[in-house]
Amino acid sequence: MTSTTSTPRCALRTEGLTKDFRGFRAVSSVDLEVAEGTVHALVGPNGAGKTTLFNLLTGFLRPSSGRIRVFGDDVTGMAPERITRHGVARSFQITSLFENLTPREHVEIALQGLTNQGLRFWRSEKLLGRRREEVDRLLAEVGLTELADRPTGLMAYGQKRALELALVLAVEPKLLLLDEPTAGMGIEDVDRTIELVRRIAAGRTVVFVDHNMHVVGQLADRVTVLQQGAVLAEGPYDEVRADARVITAYLGEAHSA
Numbered sequence: 034m035t036s037t038t039s040t041p042r043c044a045l046r047t048e049g050l051t052k053d054f055r056g057f058r059a060v061s062s063v064d065l066e067v068a069e070g071t072v073h074a075l076v077g078p079n080g081a082g083k084t085t086l087f088n089l090l091t092g093f094l095r096p097s098s099g100r101i102r103v104f105g106d107d108v109t110g111m112a113p114e115r116i117t118r119h120g121v122a123r124s125f126q127i128t129s130l131f132e133n134l135t136p137r138e139h140v141e142i143a144l145q146g147l148t149n150q151g152l153r154f155w156r157s158e159k160l161l162g163r164r165r166e167e168v169d170r171l172l173a174e175v176g177l178t179e180l181a182d183r184p185t186g187l188m189a190y191g192q193k194r195a196l197e198l199a200l201v202l203a204v205e206p207k208l209l210l211l212d213e214p215t216a217g218m219g220i221e222d223v224d225r226t227i228e229l230v231r232r233i234a235a236g237r238t239v240v241f242v243d244h245n246m247h248v249v250g251q252l253a254d255r256v257t258v259l260q261q262g263a264v265l266a267e268g269p270y271d272e273v274r275a276d277a278r279v280i281t282a283y284l285g286e287a288h289s290a
């Protein structure tokens with residue numbers, strides 16, 4: 034058998050991406066390249082522009098200038114639902130679950146929202162069976178099979194965050210954007226989440242923001258460091274964390290804290 038090496042496709046590319054808020058430049062001419070199938074971390078001191086960049090990538094904000102391409106398609110200026118159709122899904126920092134509903138019900142609602150089957154769906158036993166399998170598969174993927182039928186309000190924080198990942202996976206994303214997947218977690222949940230993200234990253238491309246450098250080191254193939262809206266450094270974790278400019282940026286933050 035002959036093996037061929039081909040350059041991986043670019044899942045995400047930004048060119049000169051810029052966002053101004055009434056004269057304040059929150060994201061400044063960012064060129065980002067994320068190869069398909071990789072895990073890419075966005076880090077930087079508070080206020081560096083990470084959330085604004087996520088909002089631009091997912092259509093929650095319109096760029097002031099620059100372009101965004103997803104798997105080669107130009108999605109600049111598209112609304113969030115249109116960007117979703119290009120295979121992009123996003124998780125949020127804040128949990129937004131219904132305490133009285135079970136994980137199964139959450140996933141069912143997420144899946145139903147994706148189709149226009151409405152009531153017709155309930156009349157078809159075959160579709161219903163297929164839907165049940167899909168719900169079970171998503172809950173198993175995030176390790177919530179055992180808790181599928183208990184009220185979400187009774188679950189631990191880390192389990193709620195895992196359920197949110199299942200809801201993100203329901204849209205069958207090719208590019209996942211995770212906003213601080215380990216925020217507010219204790220060490221055990223952080224380690225479980227690292228494993229979970231690693232699992233769900235298989236066959237997908239993941240871009241995530243996290244302040245926890247242990248998480249970044251464990252998960253990221255490449256890291257982009259932002260400072261004052263601009264890219265300060267980019268590369269593999271070990272290179273980036275040894276970069277004198279990055280150390281200075283973080284020391285500066287520690288000083289002002």
Ligand SMILES: Nc1ncnc2c1ncn2[C@@H]1O[C@H](COP(=O)(O)OP(=O)(O)OP(=O)(O)O)[C@@H](O)[C@H]1O
Pocket residue numbers: 054057058059077078079080081082083084085086
């Ligand atoms: N809607 C807005 N209007 C004006 N300024 C904004 C707006 N949103 C963000 N900013 C400013 O843009 C800068 C970048 O903010 P952003 O939230 O993107 O940073 P961040 O890197 O995500 O920070 P953190 O790590 O604290 O979440 C900050 O100075 C912030 O005050």
